[in-house]
Amino acid sequence: xxxxxxxxxxxxxxxxxxxxxxxxxxxxxxxxxxxxxxxxxxxxxxxxxxxxxxxxxxxxxxxxxxxxxxxxxxxxxxxxxxxxxxxxxxxxxxxxxxxxxxxxxxxxxxxxxxxxxxxxxxxxxxxxxxxxxxxxxxxxxxxxxxxxxx
Amino acid sequence: xxxxxxxxxxxxxxxxxxxxxxxxxxxxxxxxxxxxxxxxxxxxxxxxxxxxxxxxxxxxxxxxxxxxxxxxxxxxxxxxxxxxxxxxxxxxxxxxxxxxxxxxxxxxxxxxxxxxxxxxxxxxxxxxxxxxxxxxxxxxxxxxxxxxxxxxxxxxxxxxxxxxxxxxxxxxxxxxxxxxx
Numbered sequence: 160x161x162x163x164x165x166x167x168x169x170x171x172x173x174x175x176x177x178x179x180x181x182x183x184x185x186x187x188x189x190x191x192x193x194x195x196x197x198x199x200x201x202x203x204x205x206x207x208x209x210x211x212x213x214x215x216x217x218x219x220x221x222x223x224x225x226x227x228x229x230x231x232x233x234x235x236x237x238x239x240x241x242x243x244x245x246x247x248x249x250x251x252x253x254x255x256x257x258x259x260x261x262x263x264x265x266x267x268x269x270x271x272x273x274x275x276x277x278x279x280x281x282x283x284x285x286x287x288x289x290x291x292x293x294x295x296x297x298x299x300x301x302x303x304x305x306x307x308x309x
Numbered sequence: 310x311x312x313x314x315x316x317x318x319x320x321x322x323x324x325x326x327x328x329x330x331x332x333x334x335x336x337x338x339x340x341x342x343x344x345x346x347x348x349x350x351x352x353x354x355x356x357x358x359x360x361x362x363x364x365x366x367x368x369x370x371x372x373x374x375x376x377x378x379x380x381x382x383x384x385x386x387x388x389x390x391x392x393x394x395x396x397x398x399x400x401x402x403x404x405x406x407x408x409x410x411x412x413x414x415x416x417x418x419x420x421x422x423x424x425x426x427x428x429x430x431x432x433x434x435x436x437x438x439x440x441x442x443x444x445x446x447x448x449x450x451x452x453x454x455x456x457x458x459x460x461x462x463x464x465x466x467x468x469x470x471x472x473x474x475x476x477x478x479x480x481x482x483x484x485x486x487x488x489x490x
Contacts, residue, residue: 195344195449208414209449212440237447239347 185218188227192217192234193242201244346447346466353380353457354445361412361420361434368409368435370461377487379408379480380455381431381471382443384415385423387451393470394427400476401430406484410434413443413451456480458487 186203194205194213202210202217213234220230234242246252348354357369381397383390397408410431412420417436424434437443446455456465465483467475 198341209440212444216441216444236347237444238449239344239447241344 181218181221184227185214185221188221188230189214189217191244192231193244195238195242202242342450343468344449346463346468348447348463349466351463353455353461353463354442356435356437356442356445358411358435358437358442361410361417361424361436364417364436368433373409373457374461375459377406377459377484378432378457379406379484380411380446380457381408382411382413382446382448382451382453382455383434384413384451385419386415387413389470390452391427393452393472394430396471396473396476397430398428401432405481406488407432411442411446412436413448414438414440454480456483456487459490 189203190201192202192213194200194202194207194210196207196209197205200207200210202213217230217234220233225233231243240247240252246255248256353370355370357367360366360368400406401408408431410433412434414437417438420434420436424431440448446453450468452470454467454471455463458464464487465480467480471480
């Protein structure tokens with residue numbers, strides 16, 4: 160009898176498991192989508208009426224067997240790429256995607272050039288000092304003293 | 310260092326700075342809430358909605374074929390709709406272009422009462438009770454106004470209340486141009 164009850168319970172519970180899976184899927188999808196009304200919130204967390212409607216719409220689309228990509232495409236067709244938190248890779252977004260790396264490479268390049276130039280200058284100075292030796296060094300020290308006294 | 314390189318040394322960062330400044334300056338005057346619609350240049354979504362004043366009759370996208378028209382999304386609960394309303398009333402008196410009102414997520418009785426008190430500038434209003442058609446049009450901030458050409462293509466979208474400036478400088482010139490073609 161108990162076994163029978165358990166089986167019945169399992170059967171009754173199955174749709175709830177399916178619901179949980181759907182809920183989890185929708186939740187993860189909705190956190191990737193932007194609410195157009197309160198632009199810094201995702202569709203999942205926004206309480207704007209439009210977000211509510213869109214969540215309902217997304218759920219219905221999912222229930223009719225649409226994939227996540229289909230649903231994303233559905234929303235992009237109506238609201239534009241802006242609904243996606245992760246912008247798609249296409250010519251207009253190349254600057255967005257690659258800009259930071261270009262900047263980083265430029266910065267690294269400038270840094271390396273500067274380092275190399277400094278090393279070269281230090282080498283040149285070293286050569287200068289190597290030639291005159293003693294006498295020139297005392298002039299330098301005298302000059303440093305004058306500067307320090309001032 | 311070669312003279313050309315010395316020149317680059319101060320002019321390049323300056324150029325980058327000026328470009329950045331220009332971008333930021335332009336950004337100051339742009340409204341981040343205005344998201345360009347992907348529907349511009351695309352056929353207006355198909356709909357079939359009950360008329361507000363004659364609930365038994367329906368209006369479809371195809372009914373508007375062959376004429377340039379405006380679709381104005383409004384609601385009785387929408388505060389900024391009151392801002393643009395006098396302009397719409399004025400426009401309806403001039404009879405330059407038919408304006409269809411989309412009563413968005415509004416109770417029909419509320420919408421009717423609102424038109425009663427504020428004046429009805431619409432050739433007719435249609436009822437989008439659950440906002441489904443609004444979603445198809447990518448509506449996210451009422452009021453919104455769409456310019457739709459004779460072939461049923463969306464040519465322009467105004468997000469937020471109409472202004473005299475937007476009407477005179479953008480919308481009406483576009484309407485006249487579309488009516489001629």
